[in-house]
Each structure stands twice: as structure tokens, then as C-alpha cells.
Amino acid sequence: MPKGITREKVVEAALELLDDKGIEGVTVRALAQRLDVRAPALYWHLRNKQELLDEMSTTVLRRIADELPPPGSDWREDLAAYARVLRAEYLRHRDGARTFSGARVSDPDLVARVKEPLYQSWTKAGLTLQEADDALDVVVAFVVGFVIEEQERLQSAVTDPTRYSLAERDAGLGEHAPLTKDAGHLRDDSGERFERHLGIVLDGLAARHVRHDPPARRRRTR
Amino acid sequence: MPKGITREKVVEAALELLDDKGIEGVTVRALAQRLDVRAPALYWHLRNKQELLDEMSTTVLRRIADELPPPGSDWREDLAAYARVLRAEYLRHRDGARTFSGARVSDPDLVARVKEPLYQSWTKAGLTLQEADDALDVVVAFVVGFVIEEQERLQSAVTDPTRYSLAERDAGLGEHAPLTKDAGHLRDDSGERFERHLGIVLDGLAARHVRHDPPARRRRTR
DNA sequence: ACCTGAACACCGTTCAAGT
DNA sequence: ACCTGAACACCGTTCAAGT
Numbered sequence: 001m002p003k004g005i006t007r008e009k010v011v012e013a014a015l016e017l018l019d020d021k022g023i024e025g026v027t028v029r030a031l032a033q034r035l036d037v038r039a040p041a042l043y044w045h046l047r048n049k050q051e052l053l054d055e056m057s058t059t060v061l062r063r064i065a066d067e068l069p070p071p072g073s074d075w076r077e078d079l080a081a082y083a084r085v086l087r088a089e090y091l092r093h094r095d096g097a098r099t100f101s102g103a104r105v106s107d108p109d110l111v112a113r114v115k116e117p118l119y120q121s122w123t124k125a126g127l128t129l130q131e132a133d134d135a136l137d138v139v140v141a142f143v144v145g146f147v148i149e150e151q152e153r154l155q156s157a158v159t160d161p162t163r164y165s166l167a168e169r170d171a172g173l174g175e176h177a178p179l180t181k182d183a184g185h186l187r188d189d190s191g192e193r194f195e196r197h198l199g200i201v202l203d204g205l206a207a208r209h210v211r212h213d214p215p216a217r218r219r220r221t222r
Numbered sequence: 223m224p225k226g227i228t229r230e231k232v233v234e235a236a237l238e239l240l241d242d243k244g245i246e247g248v249t250v251r252a253l254a255q256r257l258d259v260r261a262p263a264l265y266w267h268l269r270n271k272q273e274l275l276d277e278m279s280t281t282v283l284r285r286i287a288d289e290l291p292p293p294g295s296d297w298r299e300d301l302a303a304y305a306r307v308l309r310a311e312y313l314r315h316r317d318g319a320r321t322f323s324g325a326r327v328s329d330p331d332l333v334a335r336v337k338e339p340l341y342q343s344w345t346k347a348g349l350t351l352q353e354a355d356d357a358l359d360v361v362v363a364f365v366v367g368f369v370i371e372e373q374e375r376l377q378s379a380v381t382d383p384t385r386y387s388l389a390e391r392d393a394g395l396g397e398h399a400p401l402t403k404d405a406g407h408l409r410d411d412s413g414e415r416f417e418r419h420l421g422i423v424l425d426g427l428a429a430r431h432v433r434h435d436p437p438a439r440r441r442r443t444r
Numbered sequence: 445a446c447c448t449g450a451a452c453a454c455c456g457t458t459c460a461a462g463t
Numbered sequence: 464a465c466c467t468g469a470a471c472a473c474c475g476t477t478c479a480a481g482t
Contacts, residue, residue, distance in 0.1 A: 005446085028475060040476080041447050049475065098320070101367070102374035108394035112402040119401035133405040138419045141367030145323070148366060149359075152324035172330035179341035180334040183355040197360045204426025225466075250456060262458080263466050271456065 005035055007045045011055045015093065018056070022155075023095040028052075050104075057103030058110065060096075064089050065114050071121035075209075076202050078118055079135060083143050083198050090147045094155070097147040127209060135205050142201045150190050227257055229267045233277045237315065240278070244377075245317040250274075272326075279325030280332065282318075286311050287336050293343035297431075298424050300340055301357060305365050305420050312369045316377070319369040349431060357427050364423050372412050 013034050017026050028049060032039040046052050067085050071078045090096040105111060115136065122132040153164055162168050166184055173181050187193070235256050239248050250271060254261040268274050289307050293300045312318040327333060337358065344354040375386055384390050388406055395403050409415070 027473085029473085037446095038448055040449085040478085043476070044446055098324070102320070102370045104378075108391060109396065109399075112395055112399035115402045115405070116399045119405060123401065129401060129405055130408055132401075133408070134415075134419060134422065137368075137371075137415075138364070138422050141371060141419070142360070142364050142423070143367065144370060145363030145366035145368075146359075148324045148370075149363060156326075169330060173334055174331065177331075177334035177338045179345065179351060179354075180337045183337070183341065183351055186352055186355070193356075193359075197356060197363070200356065200360050200426040200430060201364070201423060202426065203429040204422040204424065207425040207429055208422060227465085249454085251454085259465095260467055261456080262468085265457070266465055 005037060005041065005045060007055070010035065010042060010045050011052065011059055014052055014056055015059065018099065019094050021094075023099050026052075051106075053099070054104045054106050057100045058106045060089055060093070060100050061103065061105055061110055061114075062107075065110060068114060071117050073125075075118075075122045075125060075127065075132075075135070076206065078121065079139050079202060079205070080198060082118070082136075083139050086140065086143045087147050087194060090143075091151065095151070097144060097151050101144040101148065131209065138205065139198075139201060142197070146194060146197060150194075154190075225257075225259055225263075227259060227263065227267060229277070232257065232264060232267050233274065233281055236274055236278055237281065240321065241316050243316075245321050248274075273328075275321070276326045276328050279322045280328045282311055282315070282322050283325065283327055283332055283336070284329075287332060290336060293339050295347075297340075297344045297347060297349065297354075297357070298428065300343065301361050301424060301427070302420060304340070304358075305361050308362065308365045309369050309416060312365075313373065317373070319366060319373050323366040323370065353431065360427065361420075361423060364419070368416060368419060372416075376412075 010031070014026060014031055017031055017034060021030070028042055029039045031052075032042055035042075042052075046055070064085055067089070069081050090100060093099065118136065119129060119132050122135070123129055127135070157164055169184055170181055232253070236248060236253055239253055239256060243252070250264055251261045253274075254264055257264075264274075268277070286307055289311070291303050312322060315321065340358065341351060341354050344357070345351055349357070379386055391406055392403055
């Protein structure tokens, strides 16, 4: 009688293990123990550990795809929504940004499920496909970079409270870096920072697009 | 008689090992072999492997600091130069972006050496410190995200040529994703893409700054 | 078809002991 | 002060063998 372990259950358990112990704790043996089997059993369901990691990334991307609202009338809002969902899903898992960015996604259809509706909507609104593709890539790059840094900071605040303590930092900085020191003190809530920085990136995209794409207007005039 | 191993030589050898074998190949034992000592010898010079990784990151950041041109008259050019140096230094090392981003930098003065001149110059030109700090962070986040993706693509093109082959991808995509398919085909040289995307981000920063910062003008009138 | 036991070639790290 | 030998508690993975 099989123990009822499926590929899906293995991946699910791996994601729980990630949240509990971090990426270092995701070992084949620990995962097997959590599923109440011996380590080699997992190799019946997955070719190797890399395939496990790929499946974990794919599962997270699937959740992102599910949470994504359908494109609306404003490409800027579509992008903002995408950025927020991406960040939220990365933050939801310990080491999420590092683990899932640059992910090898096993299901190519899934990528299309996310991108195609956005491309459709934006090209109809007057963007070229190149611009739409660039827009998505720039936003994703920004979110990945932002959350990697954010999560590193959040997590080492727990494991090593001195590392990001401002007092420690100020002491290390000496006298010749007053602005660097001050800048450290005006760091606000990271959610606010994210929204502000996202706004900057979207402004950059707008700067290129509005030139030849006044969307509402063009449609109404004839 | 000591074997002449120093902390600096260990870190240097670790960076060579990284380039040869990738981050998975950077093991204490392999590093010891390269230095012609036994593994425990390294623990005289470094507390543990994490400290080794921190020192590697710090060394790379030091090189970035050395290569950075002094700030000029245009914050936009300063940022572009920073972004290019950062990307180049990440690309120079195998797994560079993943390994060095979100780095725990051991030397706080080094961070100041990079940031302080830029903050100085930009605040003199009319930016607030908050804006200067945001600008740097947004650009760094973008570069980190961009290069992680870029390097993943470059490296798996070597190790697994089918993964990013367009033909394979097109086959997996089926019929319902024509735009996603087309977008895959208009990907140009990654250097050009970087410059274009960097331009977008800088435009976003400009959109906020030019409003209250016509730099040359303000100084001349009285 | 699905899982285990045993084994292989590795890891990072500690520590007494050598020089 | 600087390094080694031996050992500990781990890794991912393979494979014959069990049911």
C-alpha cells in the first residue's frame, strides 16, 4: 500500500518547510521526515532537488496568476497591481524573493496566462509590443530587487538585531558621512517606500508612453 | 613556519573558485585545497563560511567603489554610471548578482564612500536627501533584479541550451498566446535592453525632480 | 507502482594535538 | 601563531531489494 505521497503534496510540504526553516532548511531528508517517509522515496516523485525547487517556484507563480486582477482600462494600474501581488507573494514565504526570482518555471502556459492578457490590453491601448514587454520586465526587475533587499533586512532584524540597528551603524560610520548617516534615519515604513518607488518606475514608463498614447482621448475623437 | 595564508588571500581564492565552479562549488574544502591547506586551517582566518561570503561581497563592493567616477554636474549621469558599474561587476563573477546582492557588507565606511559623494552632489543640486536616497535605492533595486534575470538566462544558455531556446518555448506555448510568443522573438541584445530599461527608470526619477529642480537656472538667477 | 536500507561521496564545523 | 588529523552531524543521490 502506497503512503499516499504525491508530487503535489511533496511540493506543498516543501513550501511549509521553507516557511519554517528557511531555504537552508529545505533538505531532502527534512522534507522526507515531514512526510513520514525515507529520503529516497522522494526520488520516485521528483527527479532531483532542482526539480523540487522548480515546482515550488511554479506553484508560487500559479498563485500569483490566480490573484492577478484582469487588466482594466489603465496600463499603469495593471502594472501596479502586478507589482503588489508579486511583492506580497514573495514576502509571504521566508527567503521568498531569493528563492523564487530567476525561477525556472516548469509550465510555459502559466507564463502566458499572466502575460498574454496584459499584452492584449496594452497593445490595444496603443502601446507597441516592445513597450509592453519592456514595461513588464522593468517592473518585475524592480520588484525583485526591492524585495530581496527588503526581505534580507526584515529577516536579519530577527536573527541578528545588531546588524541593522541604526545606533550600531552610526557608530561604524564615523564623522565624515553625515548625509549617509541622516539618510539612514529617514527610512520610513517599507510598504510606503515600495509604493513611492513603484510610482517612480511607473512614472518612467509613463514618460515614454503618454507621448504617443493619450488613451481615453484617442478613442473618443472619432 | 606558517603557510602564508592570509584572510585576503583566502577571499581572493574564494572569488576565483566562484568564477570557476559557481556558488555551489565554493566549499570550505575545495577552497582549502586550492590554497594547499586542510579545511580546518581556514577557521583560523575566518569565523565561518558566512564571514567568507561577507568578505567576498565586501571585496566586490570595494572594486565598485574604486571604479565609480566622481559625481559630475548631472545626477542622471551619476546614477547611470553607478548602474553600469554595478551591472558590470555583477556580471564579472559567475552567480554574481545572486551572490552579492543583499550582501552583508562588513565595512560600513565603504558604504559611505560610495553614497556620501553622491548625496553631497545631489543635495547641492537641489534634491532633498530623501529623494537622493530613493533615487539610489530604486536604481540599485532595478539593477539587481535585471542582472539576476540576465545572468540566470546567460548561464543556463550554457548549461542547458534547450531551456531558453525560442523554438522549445514556442512549442510549449501553444496557440492561445500569440503576443507572448512574439514578445519572445523581439528580445534584443541584453546590453541594449539594459540601457533602455535604465533610461526608463531614470526618466521616472526625472519626472519627480525636474519639477522643483531646474538646476543650472536656479543658481544663475541671483 | 511505490517505498526502504544501505551505501557513496560529499558538506560545515569543532577540537585536541602538533610545530 | 598557525596548521593538521580525526571526528561529528549532516548533505544529495543511487540502487538493489522489499511489498
